[in-house]
Amino acid sequence: MRLLNRSAGRLSRHRRGPLAGLAVVLLGLLMTGGLYTVFSPAQAGSAAASEEQIAQGRELFLVSCAFCHGQNGEGIRTQNGNQLGPSLVGVGAAAVDFQVGTGRMPMARPGAQVPRKPQTFNDDEIAALAAYVASLGPGPAIPDESDYSVDGLSDEERQQAITNGGQIFLTNCTACHNFEGSGGAMPRGGFAPQIRGVEPRYIYEALLTGPQNMPNFSNGNLSPDEKRDVIAYLASLEDMPNYGGFGLGGLGPVAEGLAAWVLGIGSLIGVAVWIAAHTTRSTKKKVEA
Numbered sequence: 001m002r003l004l005n006r007s008a009g010r011l012s013r014h015r016r017g018p019l020a021g022l023a024v025v026l027l028g029l030l031m032t033g034g035l036y037t038v039f040s041p042a043q044a045g046s047a048a049a050s051e052e053q054i055a056q057g058r059e060l061f062l063v064s065c066a067f068c069h070g071q072n073g074e075g076i077r078t079q080n081g082n083q084l085g086p087s088l089v090g091v092g093a094a095a096v097d098f099q100v101g102t103g104r105m106p107m108a109r110p111g112a113q114v115p116r117k118p119q120t121f122n123d124d125e126i127a128a129l130a131a132y133v134a135s136l137g138p139g140p141a142i143p144d145e146s147d148y149s150v151d152g153l154s155d156e157e158r159q160q161a162i163t164n165g166g167q168i169f170l171t172n173c174t175a176c177h178n179f180e181g182s183g184g185a186m187p188r189g190g191f192a193p194q195i196r197g198v199e200p201r202y203i204y205e206a207l208l209t210g211p212q213n214m215p216n217f218s219n220g221n222l223s224p225d226e227k228r229d230v231i232a233y234l235a236s237l238e239d240m241p242n243y244g245g246f247g248l249g250g251l252g253p254v255a256e257g258l259a260a261w262v263l264g265i266g267s268l269i270g271v272a273v274w275i276a277a278h279t280t281r282s283t284k285k286k287v288e289a
């Protein structure tokens with residue numbers, strides 16, 4: 001305590017005059033501001049999108065999306081409390097690029113699942129829609145190719161990324177998407193889709209925005225490098241040879257083990273029963289004789 005007091009005294013002796021205090025406060029403010037710009041996520045819609053693009057996006061939005069999402073993207077509830085479409089304020093350009101880019105939006109009809117379907121809009125229109133929604137409120141930006149590409153890595157680094165990505169995938173994704181990314185059922189009639197062959201950009205955006213029942217893996221939970229590693233791992237599954245035999249849908253060790261158990265042990269039991277039946281008959285014969 002004494003020590004603390006003494007050092008505090010020394011500090012205040014060094015900080016002379018009101019001007020010095022002001023300088024300290026200013027320096028503190030500058031540093032927080034600087035750190036904030038360094039660490040805060042990039043926001044789309046600020047620099048990249050032009051007024052013109054936002055206006056074009058708004059026009060498309062009014063025609064194709066406002067019916068469910070509202071004139072200003074504020075969301076619409078029906079009278080019985082169901083949601084026609086959620087608010088899009090703050091979902092960010094990444095969510096629009098994912099939803100419209102994978103053809104999920106505009107949604108055709110309400111249901112437990114919004115499936116992937118062919119795109120309705122071309123790339124320019126999707127960019128305009130994304131710019132408009134991003135202008136409603138800050139949210140995650142569309143990732144840049146450098147965020148998810150492994151092209152710049154050496155062979156060793158790439159191998160490392162795949163290994164790391166595989167571990168992340170095992171702990172975070174297999175529960176819903178299965179070991180080989182072949183997808184699986186979800187509660188209330190939904191399903192987690194097969195994610196092999198999905199474009200890296202949409203994988204990144206799905207992680208960033210957590211569509212529907214998928215949790216969102218923000219950059220705080222799963223850093224951009226970790227997202228890239230997961231993408232590298234999924235790409236490596238594409239290159240994996242099929243080792244023949246019955247695939248069993250790649251349902252993982254449980255199903256494959258179960259099949260081996262039922263078929264293998266099952267046939268052994270069959271043979272044992274057959275042998276037992278035959279030996280009984282021969283002993284019976286012996287008794288008769």
Ligand code: HEC
Pocket residue numbers: 061064065066067068069083084085086088091095096099100105106107108109110114129209210211212213
């Ligand atoms: C028929 C109604 C309907 C139409 C039309 C529609 N949406 Fe949607 N949209 C929904 C519903 C419902 C959801 C929520 C899906 C869910 O999470 O289960 C949604 C979700 C979204 C999301 C994801 C929000 C988030 O939290 O990540 C985006 C982005 C989106 N819509 C954009 C659009 C755009 C852009 C259009 C027009 C091109 C559009 N939607 C047209 C009903 C609609």
Ligand code: HEC
Pocket residue numbers: 102104113114115116168169172173174175176177186190191192193194195198202203204206207211212213214215217230
């Ligand atoms: C709680 C279950 C759940 C978990 C955990 C989960 N997902 Fe998903 N995922 C879903 C559902 C449900 C969808 C479908 C959303 C939709 O159709 O809008 C989805 C969609 C996706 C898509 C989009 C596929 C397409 O057809 O465009 C990708 C990519 C994806 N997930 C990757 C991942 C990865 C990688 C992880 C792990 C880091 C993960 N998911 C964790 C449930 C989950």
